[in-house]
Amino acid sequence: MKPVDLQSLAEIAGREHLLTSIEDRICYGYDSQHVESLPDAVVCPADAHQIAEVLKLANESGFHVVPRGAGTGLSGGSVPITGGVVLDLSRLKRIAEVNPGNLTATVEAGVVTASLAAAAEKAGLLYPPDPGSIKVCTIGGNVAENAGGLRAIKYGVTSDYLMSLEAVTSGGEIFKTGARTHKSVAGYDLTSLLCGSEGTLAVVTSVTVRLVPLPKHRRSILATFLELPAAAQAVANVMAAGVVPCTLEIMDRTTIRAIEDFKKIGLPLEAGAMLLAEVDGTASAAVEEEAATVRRVIEEAGAESVEFAADSAARERVWEARRSALAALARVRPTTILEDVTVPLDRLAEMVSIVEKVARKYSLLVGTFGHAGDGNLHPTFLTDQRDPDETTRVEEAVGEIFIAAIDLGGTVSGEHGIGFAKSRFLPIEVGAPAMEVMRRIKHALDPNGILNPGKVFDSQVSAISFSASVCPPHGDVRHASTGSA
Ligand SMILES: Cc1cc2nc3c(=O)[nH]c(=O)nc-3n(C[C@H](O)[C@H](O)[C@H](O)COP(=O)(O)OP(=O)(O)OC[C@H]3O[C@@H](n4cnc5c(N)ncnc54)[C@H](O)[C@@H]3O)c2cc1C
Secondary structure (H helix, E strand, O other): OOOOOHHHHHHHHOHHHEEOOHHHHHHOOOOOOOEEEEOOEEEOOOOHHHHHHHHHHHHHHOOOEEEEOOOOOOOOOOOOOOOOEEEEOOOOOOEEEEEOOOOEEEEEOOOEHHHHHHHHHHOOEEOOOOOOOOOOOEHHHHHHHOOOOOOHHHHOOHHHHEEEEEEEEOOOOEEEEEOOOOOOOOOOOHHHHHOOOOOOOEEEEEEEEEOEEOOOEEEEEEEEEOOHHHHHHHHHHHHHOOOOOOEEEEEEHHHHHHHHHHHOOOOOOOOOEEEEEEEEEOOHHHHHHHHHHHHHHHHHOOOOEEEEOOOHHHHHHHHHHHHOHHHHHHOOOOEEEEOEOEOOHHHHHHHHHHHHHHHHHOOOEEEEEEEHHHOEEEEEEEEOOOOHHHHHHHHHHHHHHHHHHHHOOOEOEOOOOOOOOOOOOHHHHHOHHHHHHHHHHHHHHOOOOOEOOOOOOOOOOOOOOOOHHHOOOOOEEEEOOOOOO
16 A cells, blocks of 8 residues: 555645544544554545545555544444545535425434434434434444344344435545445346445445325333243244334343343343334334233243333433443443344244354353344453463454355355455355455445455454464554443
């Protein structure tokens, strides 16, 4: 990589929007993962035109550019592991339009997802994707990671709501994908190509999403189980009963205890596992009927207790507690290593048993929670990266869990992306021919390799290795001091 041309960057974005001090660069050297690497500079452009200028300059000068939304990513996607320039997109925060007549909203890429959801709700509409980080993460980051969330089981993920994007190629051309129509088959589906591309193919600057009518009624259900596999089996039973809850979350004993210690909302400390479900809809009677079915199926699956949230305040408390799961677990030990394996629903019970077995085998503490209705688990190892022996055991345990998920017909990432953290495992899951197709797409769109290098394709930085010996040549990769989130 060539040196960054600071003078020209300052001319493009303005001197006050170019950050070069060590203090500023440290703030942009990490995401919600646990490996740090300092950028050479941070630039905060105002619009797509300035982004285009930055990318043209990068192509001419040969420095690397790493797009960044809010840095809540959990696979190291916005960490500049080869140095270069971090492109902070947070100034692109205009909500251009909420259009109830067309059921759409158009926002700039740096808009926080909760702000988009609030603007839609004001118009009586719902933007369904709701990652646990919704109050912080940006819609651009959601597009780049194809983020899921708590409602994905019924409503789908980010890609299900994308209609049109504005983006900038690595060479600095501004282009549009898709259309603001509810159907379009005009040419290749570039919207889908960019969605989930983790900032490696283009920089997204504006997003048009589809909205749906706001459901008027909801019912939340809380169930406890003696064992985690029994709770996981109940998930498959609910799905087989012909009801699709909007949310169906699972938590193991370690997670329940960590949340209760943190939030003190009265979660049952004696429970071995919990399921949290919600059904929603426009007709109250239908919602009540679906809730009754979910309750019956969960009871028949052997739950110790099943109850409805008494009122909206109780409901809010429960879901707020669930959203705090990662933060709660991060209080238990200095380092959290959170994974994102996803398996077919009918293999979920096997997967949770494997996670528990692997944790026992390596004498590790794990808290497992996740979007069980999607088959998506977040086994979170609670560890201390200063202990090299324990770190090695975590690395081996995570590797076994990834391989087991693939063997069960699952995937190493349901929603957090590959980044550098999982790039070692991607070829095992998709195979060499698919990797080659991805490499060709990357080369066609970014021939000089300036956009977010070292991500998706094998970066040689291990998901959980903290050893300085794996540092790539240019990036100043170093140990993070605390766990994610
Ligand atoms: C507590 C917590 C809970 C979470 N819960 C969920 C969850 O339920 N579901 C889920 O899917 N994820 C979840 N995440 C992960 C994370 O929030 C998502 O991946 C989110 O989409 C990242 O958005 P961001 O704006 O923070 O992006 P960043 O972390 O800044 O970047 C993520 C990736 O996107 C790229 N990027 C960012 N903006 C752009 C752009 N405009 N154009 C091109 N590339 C871009 C970056 O280069 C990077 O590769 C959670 C994270 C935390 C900390």
